[in-house]
Amino acid sequence: MANINQHFLKLQSGYLFPEIGRRVAAFAAANPEKAPHIIRCGIGDVTEPLPQAAIDAMHKAVDDQSKRETFHGYGPEQGYAWLREAIAKVSYKQRGIEVEADEIFVSDGAKCDTGNILDIFAHNNTIAIPDPVYPVYVDTNVMAGNTGDARTDGSYEGLVYLPCTPENNFVPQVPTQHADLIYLCFPNNPTGAVATYEQLQEWVNYALANDSILLYDGAYEAFISDTSIPTSIFAIPGARQCAIEFRSFSKQGGFTGVRCGYVVIPKELRGRDAAGNKISVSELWKRRTGTKFNGASYIVQRGAAALFTDEGLEQTKSLIDFYLSNAGLLRAACMSVGLNVWGGIHAPYIWVQTPEGMKSWDFFDKMLREALVVITPGAGFGAHGEGFFRISAFNSRTNVEEVCRRIKRFL
Numbered sequence: 001m002a003n004i005n006q007h008f009l010k011l012q013s014g015y016l017f018p019e020i021g022r023r024v025a026a027f028a029a030a031n032p033e034k035a036p037h038i039i040r041c042g043i044g045d046v047t048e049p050l051p052q053a054a055i056d057a058m059h060k061a062v063d064d065q066s067k068r069e070t071f072h073g074y075g076p077e078q079g080y081a082w083l084r085e086a087i088a089k090v091s092y093k094q095r096g097i098e099v100e101a102d103e104i105f106v107s108d109g110a111k112c113d114t115g116n117i118l119d120i121f122a123h124n125n126t127i128a129i130p131d132p133v134y135p136v137y138v139d140t141n142v143m144a145g146n147t148g149d150a151r152t153d154g155s156y157e158g159l160v161y162l163p164c165t166p167e168n169n170f171v172p173q174v175p176t177q178h179a180d181l182i183y184l185c186f187p188n189n190p191t192g193a194v195a196t197y198e199q200l201q202e203w204v205n206y207a208l209a210n211d212s213i214l215l216y217d218g219a220y221e222a223f224i225s226d227t228s229i230p231t232s233i234f235a236i237p238g239a240r241q242c243a244i245e246f247r248s249f250s251k252q253g254g255f256t257g258v259r260c261g262y263v264v265i266p267k268e269l270r271g272r273d274a275a276g277n278k279i280s281v282s283e284l285w286k287r288r289t290g291t292k293f294n295g296a297s298y299i300v301q302r303g304a305a306a307l308f309t310d311e312g313l314e315q316t317k318s319l320i321d322f323y324l325s326n327a328g329l330l331r332a333a334c335m336s337v338g339l340n341v342w343g344g345i346h347a348p349y350i351w352v353q354t355p356e357g358m359k360s361w362d363f364f365d366k367m368l369r370e371a372l373v374v375i376t377p378g379a380g381f382g383a384h385g386e387g388f389f390r391i392s393a394f395n396s397r398t399n400v401e402e403v404c405r406r407i408k409r410f411l
Ligand SMILES: *Cc1c(COP(=O)(O)O)cnc(C)c1O
Pocket: 044, 108, 109, 110, 111, 112, 134, 185, 189, 217, 219, 247, 248, 249, 250, 251, 256, 260, 261
């Protein structure tokens, strides 16, 4: 019999979203008359159709594949130059941020990228992860064997947790100890927090002083609605020497079902080999990508590139404005019943303290039973998420308005 990767057995079985699904299904089965009225604000998936510019570009790309003259087989492993150039120009250079097209690696999404990046790092790094956080960072480190066993509160031995609390406005402080790899995500999932230039500069200074690498997840960058908030870690002086950025078209362009994202690795970024030699991180990632990936689909990349045309940008903006208006309504509803609320201004998530110190899973059950609304319990994102819940603004306006009415009626 083949031996399995033993590290997988350390993973907590009650992973967040399956557990939510299980509880909702059990409730719906026991209450069939109520089931049709359940509104799901749990999983962070978009709900609105794709921008028309992306639809038109993908239709045309399908037609390209029907003729020998315009057919595309395997593409460049790093992504088509026309997409990488559009990203470099619109998402970076036009905002005064130095990123070149050949530092961009197009992929099938940021979830894969944030997990796969561990391929190119050793297993003896000290890894720092915010708490609460997008569960992928912790679980991929568990799978890679970079942690010890789980503790009873769901945290793992061997990781450095960076607490995100109301006291620090859910932006973690730099630790007093050394860390080699540090995950950061702004605007944040699940808290909706954003970091200022000064806060990110502290992280860059820490990374430069400690020879660390920041793994910066900017999946929600497009939701930043104020030019005083940095949209990229590379807007911070010194970041090119110490950061990798992950981006995705999933939340920006509604591409969760289309699948496209990218990684930015500056040419000057270095790691260290066992003998102490400095090694180009970008060269390692290029090697990894060339070996394990054959590129995102031509059709999908055409769709992504269309988001950077004038009409694509306009349609994307109205899509994001729509979700941000939803977030504003949900924020106001929670505040009107006296709850403590964070996020929802530069992010599609509202992070709320449970009333009367309720445990987040107890509050989840109460909302499901009484209000027929599915929220996400904060404890599912880490030990410091206990006592909070997340509401997603990814929903139709009709559903959001109904959720607001129910919040006012039941809380
Ligand atoms: C949704 C999300 C992503 C994007 O994942 P894709 O695989 O590109 O769909 C990445 N990071 C965070 C924090 C997210 O919430």
